[in-house]
Amino acid sequence: MKNLQLTSLNYESTPLVFMSDYNRPIDSHHVNQIKLALLSLFDKEEVIEPIIVDRQSLSIVDGQHRYSAFRKILEDVNVSSEIKSKITLPTIFADIDDPAEAAMQYNSSRKNWTIADYVHYKVGKGDLQYIRLQHFCDDNANYLYTSPKNG
Numbered sequence: 001m002k003n004l005q006l007t008s009l010n011y012e013s014t015p016l017v018f019m020s021d022y023n024r025p026i027d028s029h030h031v032n033q034i035k036l037a038l039l040s041l042f043d044k045e046e047v048i049e050p051i052i053v054d055r056q057s058l059s060i061v062d063g064q065h066r067y068s069a070f071r072k073i074l075e076d077v078n079v080s081s082e083i084k085s086k087i088t089l090p091t092i093f094a095d096i097d098d099p100a101e102a103a104m105q106y107n108s109s110r111k112n113w114t115i116a117d118y119v120h121y122k123v124g125k126g127d128l129q130y131i132r133l134q135h136f137c138d139d140n141a142n143y144l145y146t147s148p149k150n151g
Helices: 028-041 064-075 081-086 099-108 115-124 128-139
Strands: 002-009 051-054 060-062 089-095
Touching (some): 028 064, 051 099, 099 115, 115 128
Antiparallel strands (some): 002 089, 051 060
């Protein structure tokens, strides 16, 4: 990473950043856990780990679940404007040579990637072998996920 710029996303000035296609799918249960954690921290002045965004593409390299939880709070009609105005999301904007590779490296040290996450990453990068594997799995899902009958 080069040319780091630390800022905070907040209720009034949330820049448009993007979820990248090459990153693993969002786990809604994990997002809800983070949302609850963020809401519990809002008045304690504790800092959460910043998300990392590629400055050129504005794609999230690390922190897509934290960003999703943050957006969920801002969109929640049951969360008061006072709380929304106090919650911030630290963000690092950086020049990253290969955002897809960086996303895989950052995320593989977090919640463990599954085989499906790696396949999704490789398909997003356009790897033909993994695209074929994904098509094979999609076409044979009933066969692949059916346990053999005893008997």
